[in-house]
Amino acid sequence: MIAPTGPILNVKKLNVSYRTETGYTDAVRNVSFTLGREKLGIVGESGSGKSTVGRALMRLLPSARITAERMDFEGTPLLALKEKQMLDIRGRRMSMILQDPKFSLNPIRRVGDQVAESYLIHFKCSKAEARAKAMSMLEAVQIRDPERVYNLYPHEVSGGMGQRIMIAMMLLTDPDLVIADEPTSALDVTVRLQVLNILDTLVSERGIGLIMISHDLNLVRNFCDRVLIMYAGQVVESLKASELGKAQHPYTLGLLAAQPRIGGSRAPLSVLDRQAAWETPLEAVQ
Amino acid sequence: MTISAGGNAGAQASSAMHHRALKVRSFGGHLVSILVTLFGLLVLTFVIGRMMPADPVRAIVGEDATPDTYRMMYERLGLDRPIWEQFFRYLGDVLTGNFGVAIRTGQPVINDILHVMPATIEMATFAIVIGACLGIPLGVLAAVNKDKWVDHVVRVFSLMGHSMPIFWTGMIGLLVFYAALGWVGGSGRMSGFYIGMIRGPTGFLLIDSLIAGEWDIFYSALNHLILPASLLGYSSSAYITRMTRSFMLDQLNQEYITTARVKGLSQRDTIWKHAFINIRVQLVTIVALSYGGLLEGAVLIETVFAWPGFGQYLTNNLLIGDMNAVMTCVLIVGLIFIGLNVLSDVLYRVFDPRTR
Numbered sequence: 236m237i238a239p240t241g242p243i244l245n246v247k248k249l250n251v252s253y254r255t256e257t258g259y260t261d262a263v264r265n266v267s268f269t270l271g272r273e274k275l276g277i278v279g280e281s282g283s284g285k286s287t288v289g290r291a292l293m294r295l296l297p298s299a300r301i302t303a304e305r306m307d308f309e310g311t312p313l314l315a316l317k318e319k320q321m322l323d324i325r326g327r328r329m330s331m332i333l334q335d336p337k338f339s340l341n342p343i344r345r346v347g348d349q350v351a352e353s354y355l356i357h358f359k360c361s362k363a364e365a366r367a368k369a370m371s372m373l374e375a376v377q378i379r380d381p382e383r384v385y386n387l388y389p390h391e392v393s394g395g396m397g398q399r400i401m402i403a404m405m406l407l408t409d410p411d412l413v414i415a416d417e418p419t420s421a422l423d424v425t426v427r428l429q430v431l432n433i434l435d436t437l438v439s440e441r442g443i444g445l446i447m448i449s450h451d452l453n454l455v456r457n458f459c460d461r462v463l464i465m466y467a468g469q470v471v472e473s474l475k476a477s478e479l480g481k482a483q484h485p486y487t488l489g490l491l492a493a494q495p496r497i498g499g500s501r502a503p504l505s506v507l508d509r510q511a512a513w514e515t516p517l518e519a520v521q
Numbered sequence: 522m523t524i525s526a527g528g529n530a531g532a533q534a535s536s537a538m539h540h541r542a543l544k545v546r547s548f549g550g551h552l553v554s555i556l557v558t559l560f561g562l563l564v565l566t567f568v569i570g571r572m573m574p575a576d577p578v579r580a581i582v583g584e585d586a587t588p589d590t591y592r593m594m595y596e597r598l599g600l601d602r603p604i605w606e607q608f609f610r611y612l613g614d615v616l617t618g619n620f621g622v623a624i625r626t627g628q629p630v631i632n633d634i635l636h637v638m639p640a641t642i643e644m645a646t647f648a649i650v651i652g653a654c655l656g657i658p659l660g661v662l663a664a665v666n667k668d669k670w671v672d673h674v675v676r677v678f679s680l681m682g683h684s685m686p687i688f689w690t691g692m693i694g695l696l697v698f699y700a701a702l703g704w705v706g707g708s709g710r711m712s713g714f715y716i717g718m719i720r721g722p723t724g725f726l727l728i729d730s731l732i733a734g735e736w737d738i739f740y741s742a743l744n745h746l747i748l749p750a751s752l753l754g755y756s757s758s759a760y761i762t763r764m765t766r767s768f769m770l771d772q773l774n775q776e777y778i779t780t781a782r783v784k785g786l787s788q789r790d791t792i793w794k795h796a797f798i799n800i801r802v803q804l805v806t807i808v809a810l811s812y813g814g815l816l817e818g819a820v821l822i823e824t825v826f827a828w829p830g831f832g833q834y835l836t837n838n839l840l841i842g843d844m845n846a847v848m849t850c851v852l853i854v855g856l857i858f859i860g861l862n863v864l865s866d867v868l869y870r871v872f873d874p875r876t877r
Contacts, residue, residue, distance in 0.1 A: 295782055326785025333783070338776035341795050343874055353784045388874040404784070 243412050243444040244270040244292070247305035251291045259300060262287045264469045274438065274445045276455030276476065279465035285448045289414040293331055294321055309411060327357040330405040331414040335421035336397025340389040347373070347385025350404045357408050372403040376433050395426030399433060406437055413438065414446045431458060452490060467514045486513050551866070555859060562855040566848045567611050577844045580624055621845030625838065630849045633834065639724030640710060641830035644750050645815035651754025652761055653808050659758070660765020664773060665792060675762060682759030690752050691825035698748055706745035708827035711738060749826045753819055757811045764807045768800040805868045809861040816857050
């Protein structure tokens with residue numbers, strides 16, 4: 236393993252746009268950030284472009300136009316790579332956990348085989364070796380009876396177990412960066428914490444950089460080191476998760492104010508008063 | 522410890538038994554539904570035989586028969602009996618394999634059909650293999666390149682296959698590949714020179730000639746089969762292509778495709794190892810139905826190519842009003858479709874773990 240120096244990700248002025256009948260429409264505008272071996276949360280409402288940022292980083296948007304002054308992953312400019320070179324990075328050094336295991340697992344293949352496939356794609360090894368790897372990874376995500384679970388089909392596992400299988404599949408190759416795209420939104424509240432803890436432990440143990448995409452401010456505040464707040468395709472504020480209380484931007488303040496609190500006042504919660512000025516990007520983000 | 526282990530094993534055994542019981546029950550249910558369908562089919566063929574505006578008696582005795590002869594035949598056919606008695610007689614006949622005699626040939630209908638069916642099966646099988654081998658990859662190709670030029674070319678190609686009348690493509694095909702280029706044989710199942718030289722056990726010329734070791738005949742039969750089968754195959758590939766394309770587009774929009782891409786699978790592996798295996802079930806169904814349609818006989822192509830097949834047999838007997846032959850043909854078409862449905866049900870279970 237090469238000892239990593241510098242940030243895992245260095246993104247400067249990332250723009251993603253889609254061609255429409257009237258020209259290009261921006262989905263993400265001038266997003267800049269760096270990521271070390273830390274947990275970075277990206278928060279925003281639906282359509283704010285947070286998932287698009289994640290997918291643009293993995294170059295999974297075939298119909299989009301992606302441009303950036305800089306989009307370096309461990310020193311490699313991702314946008315300069317050919318698709319074939321990208322295949323060696325995707326799933327090997329950078330992977331992504333998707334939202335709902337009900338849809339993100341192939342319905343007619345055994346879950347264990349799907350996990351083992353991650354390994355087989357990137358490493359020259361026998362099927363039995365990959366199977367053993369998958370088995371121990373299933374154990375690592377606290378699946379008690381991996382031998383049995385390995386042979387199940389996705390419709391036979393619960394949501395929480397499905398998401399743990401997804402985590403196993405995405406961490407099996409020991410990547411340096413994991414993008415978790417709303418990994419717990421589709422789960423029951425009761426299993427969310429368990430899944431998050433498993434993810435947290437594995438990410439910390441292995442020193443993986445994590446981007447957590449979410450619309451849940453509280454989750455990100457408790458789980459991440461740093462938070463980017465996105466609005467209308469751009470980052471409006473970037474701050475430490477512990478300093479979320481010191482947020483300056485009116486949009487962030489509005490989001491925080493719109494949250495109910497147990498034991499708080501019963502007065503109607505405040506509603507965002509959107510302003511056109513929010514759509515100007517935050518320039519100084521390190 | 523031992524007790525809990527024993528209990529566990531017991532629970533597993535009982536669950537396995539329960540599972541098996543469920544399987545048996547579902548199999549039984551299937552059998553009943555097949556029998557009901559068969560019975561319905563027999564009622565249908567019987568009704569067709571009685572409702573058709575053709576006079577079975579007149580068809581047998583001819584136009585100049587005396588009223589006495591007519592009445593005699595009328596009674597011999599049992600047409601003076603109550604309708605339910607006629608039905609049960611028909612049921613008994615069918616169950617004992619007695620389908621009556623065909624007017625035109627004077628042979629038992631079943632013998633006639635055993636004679637024409639291999640010709641049709643041979644052509645239909647060749648055609649469906651061509652149709653599937655052409656249609657499925659083209660459909661996948663079009664879906665993967667949706668709205669690009671490849672997609673447009675495939676769509677035009679399949680639209681042409683769908684909209685050109687088969688008798689016309691048949692004639693053009695004969696004109697070009699037989700008359701002008703001389704690449705293939707003309708009409709019939711083989712060169713006239715060989716007719717009658719092979720009287721094989723199966724009726725399938727390709728197989729019988731191989732068994733007899735007659736390579737010339739095999740080649741001649743293949744040469745005569747290839748053009749009509751290709752044209753039929755092209756025409757059914759049109760439907761298969763369109764359906765494959767839309768099934769595939771459905772799958773390519775699913776989230777598990779993103780997962781496969783995230784894992785670092787190439788586009789090609791994503792398509793074949795993840796998306797395609799999810800459409801096999803649907804493909805089996807439409808290919809089976811197309812095959813059924815071909816087995817029913819392609820009367821137009823059989824006519825153009827003077828192919829002594831099932832479609833021609835059915836049509837000719839319809840035209841002369843031979844009810845025995847027509848009823849039996851309808852029965853056979855029904856049986857083919859029931860059989861293909863059973864087959865695709867079985868394959869569903871093989872291909873989709875959710876149905877097991």
